[in-house]
Amino acid sequence: MRITTSTTAPERAAADMLAVAVGRPASLTGAAAAVDAAMGGAIARLVDAGEIRGGRGQVTVVHADGGVRAKRVAVVGLGRSPGPAELRLAAAGAVRAASAARAKSVAFALDGAPLDAAGATRCVVDGAALAGYRFTRYLTAPADERPGEVGSLAILGGDRAQARLSAVLTEATNRARDLQNTPSRDMGPQELADRARQLAKEHSTLTARVHDRAWMERRGMGLFVAVAQGSSRPPLTIVLRHRPRRARAGVVLGLVGKGLTYDAGGYTLKPARSQIGMKFDMSGAAAVLEATGAIAELGLPIEVVTVIGATENLIGRDAFKNDDILTAANGKTVEITNTDAEGRLVLADCLHHARSLGATHVVDLATLTGAVVTALGDLHAGLFVRGEEFAGAIQSAADVSGDMVWRLPLHDTYKRFLRSEVADMVNGSFAGRGGPCYAARFLQEFAGEGDWAHLDIAGVAELDRSRGDEFGKGGTGWGVRLLTELARSMAA
Ligand code: BES
Numbered sequence: 132m133r134i135t136t137s138t139t140a141p142e143r144a145a146a147d148m149l150a151v152a153v154g155r156p157a158s159l160t161g162a163a164a165a166v167d168a169a170m171g172g173a174i175a176r177l178v179d180a181g182e183i184r185g186g187r188g189q190v191t192v193v194h195a196d197g198g199v200r201a202k203r204v205a206v207v208g209l210g211r212s213p214g215p216a217e218l219r220l221a222a223a224g225a226v227r228a229a230s231a232a233r234a235k236s237v238a239f240a241l242d243g244a245p246l247d248a249a250g251a252t253r254c255v256v257d258g259a260a261l262a263g264y265r266f267t268r269y270l271t272a273p274a275d276e277r278p279g280e281v282g283s284l285a286i287l288g289g290d291r292a293q294a295r296l297s298a299v300l301t302e303a304t305n306r307a308r309d310l311q312n313t314p315s316r317d318m319g320p321q322e323l324a325d326r327a328r329q330l331a332k333e334h335s336t337l338t339a340r341v342h343d344r345a346w347m348e349r350r351g352m353g354l355f356v357a358v359a360q361g362s363s364r365p366p367l368t369i370v371l372r373h374r375p376r377r378a379r380a381g382v383v384l385g386l387v388g389k390g391l392t393y394d395a396g397g398y399t400l401k402p403a404r405s406q407i408g409m410k411f412d413m414s415g416a417a418a419v420l421e422a423t424g425a426i427a428e429l430g431l432p433i434e435v436v437t438v439i440g441a442t443e444n445l446i447g448r449d450a451f452k453n454d455d456i457l458t459a460a461n462g463k464t465v466e467i468t469n470t471d472a473e474g475r476l477v478l479a480d481c482l483h484h485a486r487s488l489g490a491t492h493v494v495d496l497a498t499l500t501g502a503v504v505t506a507l508g509d510l511h512a513g514l515f516v517r518g519e520e521f522a523g524a525i526q527s528a529a530d531v532s533g534d535m536v537w538r539l540p541l542h543d544t545y546k547r548f549l550r551s552e553v554a555d556m557v558n559g560s561f562a563g564r565g566g567p568c569y570a571a572r573f574l575q576e577f578a579g580e581g582d583w584a585h586l587d588i589a590g591v592a593e594l595d596r597s598r599g600d601e602f603g604k605g606g607t608g609w610g611v612r613l614l615t616e617l618a619r620s621m622a623a
Pocket residue numbers: 394412469471472473474498499500501502504559560566589590
């Protein structure tokens with residue numbers, strides 16, 4: 132979607148569809164009033180008839196018939212308490228209505244919308260660009276038999292810098308969604324590595340290094356290597372580094388992503404229904420990859436080191452087993468009591484590697500536990516964080532970006548569930564309670580010293596049904612916006 136800003140008056144904007152916002156109760160102000168006047172009161176009549184109520188997410192399309200320059204007007208509702216979420220939803224509604232009408236260009240008038248121009252611009256671009264996303268790679272029907280694609284969005288009265296920022300962020304988010312939505316057959320460790328190399332080719336501040344199994348064995352990454360043993364596809368440790376010419380001194384942001392391109396559970400095999408959707412177990416990797424790309428594209432003055440553990444967790448002749456005892460890169464030993472608790476094993480060795488590359492602040496993203504979905508649902512990721520200042524930075528980045536988090540406890544009490552008789556710890560507890568907290572406490576054993584945050588994104592990375600917002604079903608690219616925003620706030 133091509134995104135521009137302009138100062139054109141709404142009545143004079145040339146577009147297939149012009150969107151104007153109204154709150155509830157519907158009273159026509161700003162652009163809605165100007166457009167209504169130009170159309171001889173056509174919108175006011177629909178308000179009087181009770182057809183336009185300004186409800187949250189309500190969209191009413193009216194043909195302009197020459198009253199204004201645009202072909203159609205979409206009146207989008209903001210509800211009773213308009214805010215960022217309502218504005219994103221309104222923009223999403225405008226784009227969906229445009230797509231249904233096969234309108235190719237949309238102009239969104241900010242006059243009458245909540246927030247200041249900068250904040251509103253960001254929400255409108257986010258809502259429009261995220262709602263305009265489609266995963267079409269495997270569709271064979273000709274394009275004209277599918278819903279139309281909106282090619283351009285002009286924000287009337289928009290802020291140029293914010294429009295560009297949001298365009299970069301949403302494009303990166305949508306690329307992460309493509310990576311997520313692609314099934315493991317076509318999105319294995321190799322394909323993730325290819326994407327890292329491609330990013331490095333596109334951005335001069337980025338370098339990509341891809342390490343194979345032999346390298347991992349030499350580094351003693353026994354946990355990661357064991358998980359990979361059931362798959363015929365070689366595991367890869369993917370490292371992307373952003374080293375801008377000017378960067379804040381003494382700070383290296385480490386981003387670690389779980390890249391399980393398929394998680395069948397291994398010998399602790401998942402039941403059939405739980406296997407569906409496990410192509411999404413690389414969502415953490417997709418997010419940190421594309422966030423690193425966005426950070427480079429924005430030229431943020433902060434050093435970033437991104438580490439991805441990419442492999443599959445399958446049953447196989449050589450697959451690791453329950454009762455195995457493994458040694459991690461940091462020397463600690465782990466007794467395997469559940470081969471399906473593989474994410475923490477891969478992350479453990481990757482966290483250690485990120486620290487060894489000098490990361491001062493580390494954030495890991497992982498679809499780690501089904502229990503976080505039970506606890507928090509599909510809107511908030513579980514946030515576990517050590518370092519109160521860092522916690523505040525992440526919360527602020529979440530607030531600004533729209534990727535929401537909810538803090539959960541990181542506490543030594545959960546070590547009770549880690550006890551093993553024969554090794555330093557077990558990987559899977561049968562405690563049956565506090566699963567996300569226990570998993571986070573496991574990771575802490577490998578997170579080294581200093582600020583660290585773990586985001587359990589199992590509930591938010593992928594939606595198996597729409598939440599009724601700018602995202603539909605499928606991958607959400609959760610974390611691309613949050614991580615880039617975090618890097619912005621930490622940069623020099
Ligand atoms: N990838 C799964 C977590 C998951 C579950 C993500 C549902 C998305 C939706 C992870 O590897 C896993 O299997 N976790 C186990 C942990 C347990 C064995 C301690 C789980 O949640 O059941």
